[in-house]
Amino acid sequence: MEGVKVGVNEAIGSLKRDGLQAYHLDVVGSKFAPGFDVVDFAGVEEAGAPTTFRMKLTHRVADLPVDDILTKTAVFSIRPPTFAGVVLPAGPGRQFQGVITQFNQLSSSKDETTYEAVLESRIALLKNVKRCRIFLGQTDPEIIEQIFREHEFGAGTSDFEFTLRRDYPKRDFVMQWNETDLDFFTRLARRSGIWFVIRQGEYGEVTHFGDDFTHYERSDTFVAPFRPTSGLESTGAESVEKFETRTKTIAQAVTVRHYNHRKAPQPIDGEANAAPDDKTTWGTPDVWAAGHLSDDQAEWEAQLRHEALLCEKIVYTGEGNVLCVAPGRVFRFTNRALPEAEYGQLVTRVEHAGSRDKTYHNTYTAIPSHLIYRMPLLEEAWPKIHGTISGRITSPDRYKYSYVNKEGHYMVLFDFDREERTGGLTSCWMRIAKPFAGPRTTGHHFPALDGSGVEVAFENGNPDFPYIAHVMHDSVNPDVITSDDRWMTRNVIRTQSNNTLQMEDFEGEEHIKLATEGGGKSQLNLGNIVNAGRDKRGSGAELRSDDHVAVRGGKGVFVSADNQPMASGKQLEMRAAEALLQQAIEQMQAVSDTAKSANAYAAEVEKQRDLLNETLKGLRQAGILLSAPAGMGLVSGDHLQVSASKNLIATAGGNADIGILRKLTVAVGDAISLFAQKLGIKIFASQGKVEIQAQGDEMSLGSLKDLTVTSTNGRVVISASKEVWIGSGGSYIKITGSGIENVSPGDILERCAFWDTVEPASETLPLPQFPRTTCKSCLIDAMRQGSPGVHTS
Numbered sequence: 001m002e003g004v005k006v007g008v009n010e011a012i013g014s015l016k017r018d019g020l021q022a023y024h025l026d027v028v029g030s031k032f033a034p035g036f037d038v039v040d041f042a043g044v045e046e047a048g049a050p051t052t053f054r055m056k057l058t059h060r061v062a063d064l065p066v067d068d069i070l071t072k073t074a075v076f077s078i079r080p081p082t083f084a085g086v087v088l089p090a091g092p093g094r095q096f097q098g099v100i101t102q103f104n105q106l107s108s109s110k111d112e113t114t115y116e117a118v119l120e121s122r123i124a125l126l127k128n129v130k131r132c133r134i135f136l137g138q139t140d141p142e143i144i145e146q147i148f149r150e151h152e153f154g155a156g157t158s159d160f161e162f163t164l165r166r167d168y169p170k171r172d173f174v175m176q177w178n179e180t181d182l183d184f185f186t187r188l189a190r191r192s193g194i195w196f197v198i199r200q201g202e203y204g205e206v207t208h209f210g211d212d213f214t215h216y217e218r219s220d221t222f223v224a225p226f227r228p229t230s231g232l233e234s235t236g237a238e239s240v241e242k243f244e245t246r247t248k249t250i251a252q253a254v255t256v257r258h259y260n261h262r263k264a265p266q267p268i269d270g271e272a273n274a275a276p277d278d279k280t281t282w283g284t285p286d287v288w289a290a291g292h293l294s295d296d297q298a299e300w301e302a303q304l305r306h307e308a309l310l311c312e313k314i315v316y317t318g319e320g321n322v323l324c325v326a327p328g329r330v331f332r333f334t335n336r337a338l339p340e341a342e343y344g345q346l347v348t349r350v351e352h353a354g355s356r357d358k359t360y361h362n363t364y365t366a367i368p369s370h371l372i373y374r375m376p377l378l379e380e381a382w383p384k385i386h387g388t389i390s391g392r393i394t395s396p397d398r399y400k401y402s403y404v405n406k407e408g409h410y411m412v413l414f415d416f417d418r419e420e421r422t423g424g425l426t427s428c429w430m431r432i433a434k435p436f437a438g439p440r441t442t443g444h445h446f447p448a449l450d451g452s453g454v455e456v457a458f459e460n461g462n463p464d465f466p467y468i469a470h471v472m473h474d475s476v477n478p479d480v481i482t483s484d485d486r487w488m489t490r491n492v493i494r495t496q497s498n499n500t501l502q503m504e505d506f507e508g509e510e511h512i513k514l515a516t517e518g519g520g521k522s523q524l525n526l527g528n529i530v531n532a533g534r535d536k537r538g539s540g541a542e543l544r545s546d547d548h549v550a551v552r553g554g555k556g557v558f559v560s561a562d563n564q565p566m567a568s569g570k571q572l573e574m575r576a577a578e579a580l581l582q583q584a585i586e587q588m589q590a591v592s593d594t595a596k597s598a599n600a601y602a603a604e605v606e607k608q609r610d611l612l613n614e615t616l617k618g619l620r621q622a623g624i625l626l627s628a629p630a631g632m633g634l635v636s637g638d639h640l641q642v643s644a645s646k647n648l649i650a651t652a653g654g655n656a657d658i659g660i661l662r663k664l665t666v667a668v669g670d671a672i673s674l675f676a677q678k679l680g681i682k683i684f685a686s687q688g689k690v691e692i693q694a695q696g697d698e699m700s701l702g703s704l705k706d707l708t709v710t711s712t713n714g715r716v717v718i719s720a721s722k723e724v725w726i727g728s729g730g731s732y733i734k735i736t737g738s739g740i741e742n743v744s745p746g747d748i749l750e751r752c753a754f755w756d757t758v759e760p761a762s763e764t765l766p767l768p769q770f771p772r773t774t775c776k777s778c779l780i781d782a783m784r785q786g787s788p789g790v791h792t793s
Contacts, residue, residue, distance in 0.1 A: 022080075023354060025055060025117065027100060028073040028157075035059045039114070040355030041076070043096065047327040047348045048186060048375040050121035051096055051198045062105070062113040069103045069117070073157055073204075076119050078323060078352070078360060080238075094323045097157065097205040098122055121198045122158040123207055126151065126182035132416040133176045134427065139168040140192040144185045144209070151181070157204030165212040168192060169297065173428035175463035177383040187382055190375045191291070193304040197328035208328065213372050216346055217329045224322040226336045240320035240333070245340075250309040252281035254302045256290040261431065262407075263294075270298025274306040280313075289460040308374035314340050316366040325350055325362065330369045341368035348373065384461035388469050390415045395450040396424040402447030405429050410448055410468060412456060423450075430456065432468040449496060453477060504528070520546020556619030561628040572618055577627030581612050584651035594677050601673035607647045695770035719765045737762075 023041060027033035036057045043053035053076050079093045102118035126147070135143045141162055148160045176184040189196055189209070196209045199217070210216075227239035253273035260268055270292065275281065287305065292298040316338075318325075325331050325347050332344040345366035354360035367373065391412040395403030404410055409429035413421065432454075437443040448454065448471050457469035473479040480492045489506040502513040504527070511527030522545035529538040543549065551557060562576040589605045596602035615623040626632065634640065642648065650656065658664070666672065674681060683690065692699070701707065709716055718724055724735040731744035742748065 022078065022360070023055075024077045024079065025057065025119070026075045026077070027069055028075070030068045030072055032059065032061060032064050032068055033074075035061065036115075038356075040358075041353065043076075043119075043352040045096075045198065045327050045350045045352070047195050047197050047373065048189065050124035050182070051098060052121075052124070053096060053098075053119040053352070055117050055119065056106070057115045057117055058112045059115060060112055062108040064103075064105070064113075064115070066103060069100050071125075072100050073122075074098060074100050074117075074119050078354070080323065094326075095200055097200060099125060101125070121205055121207070122153070123182060123198075126185075127180045129181040130179065131176060131181075132178055132414075133419065134414065134417060135171075135174040135176075136425070136428065137170050137172065138174065139170050140174075140188040141168055141194070141209070143174060144188055144194075147181050147185050148207070153207070158207075159201060159204065160207040160209070162209045163215045164194070164209065165214065166193070171464065173464055173466065175466075177385060177463040179383060190377050191382075193307070193372075193374050195328075195373050195375050197326070199326075199328065210328075211372075213346075213369065216369060216373075217326075218344075219324075219329075222324045222329050222344075223332050223334050224320070224324070226318075226333045227320075238320070238322045238324075240318040240322060242319040244317040245338075246315045246317070247313060250281055250313045251283045251285050251306070252278075253284045254287065254306040254309070255284055256287045256292065256298055256302045256305070258288070258290050258292050258298070260293045268292060268295060268298050270295070270300075270302040272299060272302035272306050274303060274310055289462065291462065291464065304374060305377070307372050308377055310371055311367050311374055312376075314368055316341070316345050317363065318345075318366070319361065319363045321359065321361050322364075323360075323362075325364045325366075331364075331366065338368075341366075342370065344369045346371070346373055383463055385458045385463050386461050388455035388457045389466075390472075391417075391427075391454050391456055393448045393450055393452040393454060393471075394423045394426045396422070398423065398450045402449060404447070408432075408445060410454075412454055412466075412468065414456070427466070430466055430468050433457075433470065446493075446495075451477065509534075519548075522547060522549075554622065556622050557624045558619060559624070559626045561630070561632075574616075574618070574625065574627065576629060577625055578612070578617055580627070581616065583653070585609055585612065587653060588649070588651050591675075591677065595673065595675035598675055598677075600675035601671055604647060608649050608651075611647075611649070693768065693770065717765065719767065721767055 023038035025033065025036050025038060027036075036059055039056040039058055041053055041055040043051065045051045055076070074097070076096045076098075077093060078095075096119065098119045098121045100117055101120045101124055102116070104116040106114045106116055108114070129151075135146070138146070141164060145160075145162070148154065153160050174188075179187070188194075192211075194209055194211045196207055199206045199208050208215075225239050226243055227237075227241060229241045253271055255269065255271045257267045257269050270290075271284075273281075287301075290298075290301045290305075292301045322331070327347055327349060329347050330344040331347055338345070346369040347364050347366045349365040351363045352360070353362070391414040393403070394411050394413045403424060407429070409431055411424050411426050412430055413423075413426040417426070432445075432448065434444045448468070453472045453474045453476075454468045455470050455472055456466045459465040459467065480494050481487050481490060486506065489504060491503040491505065493501040498515075498517045500513065500515045502511075502515075504511045504513075509528045509530070511525065511529065513526075514524040516522050523542065525542040525544075527539065527541075528536065529540070529542055530536050558572055558574060558577075560574065560577060562574075564573060585605060585608050588603050588608060592603040592605050611623075615621040616625045619625065718726075722736065724733075726733045731746065732741075734741040734743070
């Protein structure tokens with residue numbers, strides 16, 4: 001065996017001397033590349049990663065210019081050796097295209113200089129682009145394609161292609177968070193069940209994306225024998241010399257669960273068993289917050305995760321020199337059947353190695369090709385955001401008010417986002433965290449305005465599930481509480497229209513102010529009352545408005561000036577008011593009884609008592625009670641009306657004084673009763689007539705003592721249409737239209753200067769014409785309806 005290996009090495013040396021190297025590096029556009037000689041190399045091809053080859057090279061020229069080699073497109077070739085007596089290997093060898101990503105000078109001598117170069121697939125350059133960005137309303141394949149096109153893949157010597165079987169849902173929001181473009185699109189592929197491999201196309205390398213076993217690369221040439229190493233066989237022919245099968249128990253099924261607030265309250269569950277007939281599986285892992293948002297996505301998520309586990313159950317490892325093995329290819333033995341891989345082995349990884357003094361060899365990893373390959377999820381390497389990210393609320397055209405959707409969610413422009421975006425289309429709709437949110441439309445929500453600074457957090461740290469954690473002030477939008485003008489003692493809620501709730505804690509100036517600018521300025525001030533300049537205006541409580549004020553209590557209103565220290569009493573504590581009302585009833589009862597004994601009309605005291613007991617006391621009915629222990633004023637700059645549908649009651653323990661500059665009109669439907677118990681009644685008119693009429697009945701004037709009728713500067717006229725009768729002590733004078741009767745039981749004494757009789761004569765004075773009276777019931781109805789009364793003759 002050792003002699004054969006020496007023979008192979010000699011053959012390789014012969015090829016080199018003849019100008020044909022077994023290993024060759026060609027750097028496109030480099031004038032120094034033709035002078036490279038490959039000393040040794042090690043390379044890795046793997047599904048889901050760029051191909052990488054690290055090579056040691058020699059060159060006659062030292063200090064090669066870096067820009068002639070670095071980042072240049074290059075092709076590394078492995079050519080199979082041919083020499084007499086050795087079977088020709090299958091295929092033309094392998095070529096690996098990429099770019100030189102590292103170029104190092106290791107040593108130098110007089111004859112040659114040793115270099116080290118790293119050749120990687122062009123997608124490896126995407127490791128140099130690390131950023132934070134967001135994608136809106138795109139599928140994972142669309143995002144991957146966008147990244148590749150941004151880096152000008154699809155033209156020249158680097159291309160990409162998708163052969164996908166499944167339909168992929170559009171995602172509202174996808175975030176690349178402090179990841180390189182390579183890591184980011186690889187993560188998207190892993191979580192979506194998409195695998196990718198680097199293939200050599202007609203014009204260069206191609207990054208191929210697939211999601212099903214129908215997209216594996218198959219060929220009748222992807223075969224070789226399994227030929228264990230022995231000292232009697234040649235090593236020149238391609239074969240697999242060492243082969244291992246490793247198996248392990250995997251989960252029987254996978255269950256997933258996630259919560260979607262748009263489909264509350266139940267979590268969204270999914271379960272899948274991708275190998276229901278497999279009796280070697282055991283257990284069911286439960287994955288929380290897998291990222292699915294619907295029942296269909298849940299089932300797919302569980303399926304994907306179980307298929308990824310199945311790819312770990314049986315793993316093959318082969319060592320040899322078969323050049324056709326490559327990730328994404330189905331490889332088969334020509335002389336051995338694998339019971340678990342009836343349709344061949346799907347290669348997922350290949351490690352290449354070779355040198356001047358060692359023949360080419362490789363180690364490959366594979367799985368049964370009937371499985372749908374899913375790259376390992378590697379969730380532990382996915383980015384997590386455990387803090388918050390700054391941003392700003394956005395809206396179309398800087399909308400004046402809160403720009404929210406029907407669910408009360410907001411759009412945010414992240415500060416890290418460098419994309420040019422239309423206002424209001426800067427992110428997905430985000431919920432905003434609140435101190436309280438509950439069922440039946442309960443909660444707490446102060447609308448966030450365009451430009452408001454926010455901090456965004458993420459559910460379970462997942463960058464694709466943001467929500468607004470809180471709103472923050474900044475230099476553009478300063479805090480409402482600062483050290484300026486001693487505002488640090490105030491607690492404030494203020495909206496953009498200056499609707500304000502302000503609570504002052506400064507000692508001696510404690511107050512609460514509730515204010516709005518709507519309809520002028522309206523305020524409720526409690527405690528120490530100040531103006532905008534902090535000048536004291538008063539203390540206590542003030543309800544004021546530049547517009548209307550209405551106080552309404554559906555079960556009653558109690559307004560009191562009675563003291564209730566430290567709010568120690570009950571809301572409707574009104575004992576002081578009740579005592580005054582009771583006192584008024586007693587006073588009214590006393591004067592009413594006296595009036596009744598004098599034949600005057602008595603007051604309806606029971607009505608007053610009923611008002612107190614049935615309505616005002618404890619506000620048992622919808623009444624209004626005003627109470628003030630030290631006095632009350634009722635003033636109007638214009639009219640003042642006091643009206644009651646039933647009784648109007650007024651009592652005073654002292655005087656009742658009414659002063660009117662013009663007329664006093666009293667009109668009643670039944671009767672007027674005036675009664676003075678002690679000091680009498682005085683009715684005076686400084687000017688104008690005094691007229692007293694009984695328009696519908698008799699009039700009586702009576703007095704216990706003298707009754708005096710005088711006229712200071714005029715006549716006293718007593719006139720009647722039928723009879724005038726004047727008498728005293730049995731004597732009288734009766735005057736009628738037919739004569740005068742003068743009667744006395746005693747003497748009649750006449751004293752005069754002249755007395756005479758002439759012919760008869762008469763004179764009649766005009767009597768007053770009284771208006772028609774009004775029907776009482778009609779009058780009451782008219783008063784209730786606010787219409788004129790009905791008159792009767």
